[in-house]
Amino acid sequence: MLKMEHLRKTYGTFSLDCSLEIRPGCVTGLVGQNGSGKSTTFKAALGLISAESGTVRVLGKNPREFDVKDRQELGVVLADSGFSGYLTVKDIVQILKHLYGKFDKAFFLEQVKRHKLPENRKIKEFSTGMKAKLKVITAVSHDARLLILDEPTAGLDVVARDEVLELLREFMEKEEERAILISSHISSDLETLCDDLYMIHEGRIIMHEDTDVLLSDYGLLKVSEKQYADMEKQYILRYKKETFGYSCLTNQVQFYRENYPGVAIEKGTVDEVIMMMIKGVA
Numbered sequence: 446m447l448k449m450e451h452l453r454k455t456y457g458t459f460s461l462d463c464s465l466e467i468r469p470g471c472v473t474g475l476v477g478q479n480g481s482g483k484s485t486t487f488k489a490a491l492g493l494i495s496a497e498s499g500t501v502r503v504l505g506k507n508p509r510e511f512d513v514k515d516r517q518e519l520g521v522v523l524a525d526s527g528f529s530g531y532l533t534v535k536d537i538v539q540i541l542k543h544l545y546g547k548f549d550k551a552f553f554l555e556q557v558k559r560h561k562l563p564e565n566r567k568i569k570e571f572s573t574g575m576k577a578k579l580k581v582i583t584a585v586s587h588d589a590r591l592l593i594l595d596e597p598t599a600g601l602d603v604v605a606r607d608e609v610l611e612l613l614r615e616f617m618e619k620e621e622e623r624a625i626l627i628s629s630h631i632s633s634d635l636e637t638l639c640d641d642l643y644m645i646h647e648g649r650i651i652m653h654e655d656t657d658v659l660l661s662d663y664g665l666l667k668v669s670e671k672q673y674a675d676m677e678k679q680y681i682l683r684y685k686k687e688t689f690g691y692s693c694l695t696n697q698v699q700f701y702r703e704n705y706p707g708v709a710i711e712k713g714t715v716d717e718v719i720m721m722m723i724k725g726v727a
């Protein structure tokens with residue numbers, strides 16, 4: 446659905462060199478700290494910025510060569526995009542009808558109602574959460590094959606976030622061949638929604654893993670200095686000095702469970718794995 450190979454873009458001291466792939470039927474998450482290059486990756490995937498080298502194929506084509514018909518196959522949410530604040534939901538229905546041949550007006554209005562968005566008020570009077578929901582409802586309302594969503598849950602409270610995630614799950618359930626690329630600062634969103642996760646740090650992909658594998662096989666070992674010294678380190682991805690000894694990130698938690706029964710092992714959340722990948726020593 447989307448393949449990016451060594452896509453390079455430089456902004457001053459920041460340089461992006463990103464490779465990733467989105468497979469049909471999958472929700473893929475891109476996680477990283479502020480300024481790690483997520484939005485730059487999304488813009489490059491959409492052909493909105495010109496890369497210095499590398500390739501991007503979206504639905505089999507270079508996105509810079511997309512025509513009006515190709516664009517209909519994408520549902521996009523970008524942090525700094527949205528409708529003019531002077532429009533109402535009713536105005537937007539008219540625009541979407543013209544933009545997208547497969548715009549499903551009934552579904553769109555049903556979702557607007559379900560999410561309690563006022564149809565006749567101007568968007569500039571909407572709260573952050575209401576604007577965010579409107580963007581996602583728009584993206585899922587025209588039978589797109591691929592959604593590219595940069596921080597679609599930013600600024601939403603827990604309940605609103607859950608509602609947006611539900612919309613995305615429903616979108617995936619309707620057609621097997623659909624796919625989503627999504628970024629979020631909130632890793633619990635990605636844990637429950639994504640099939641696989643890419644971690645980006647300082648413009649580089651530092652890890653790519655199936656979410657199931659991440660949650661089942663990764664873990665944090667809390668060991669004393671002696672335990673650390675005696676331990677097999679083959680499956681330690683990163684370690685960090687602590688007051689008690691060391692925290693170690695492994696992707697073979699079962700190996701340490703079986704061979705080192707005395708070692709304290711914590712299940713790694715996505716946040717902890719990210720922190721260790723970034724702050725730990727390789």
Ligand SMILES: Nc1ncnc2c1ncn2[C@@H]1O[C@H](COP(=O)(O)OP(=O)(O)OP(=O)(O)O)[C@@H](O)[C@H]1O
Nearest residue numbers: 456457459477478479480481482483484485486524
């Ligand atoms: N148009 C631009 N001109 C100059 N520098 C830019 C531009 N766009 C992004 N950058 C720089 O590129 C780097 C990556 O920015 P990017 O917006 O991709 O990060 P991000 O991971 O999306 O961050 P955040 O989570 O804060 O949104 C930053 O150092 C940013 O200052």
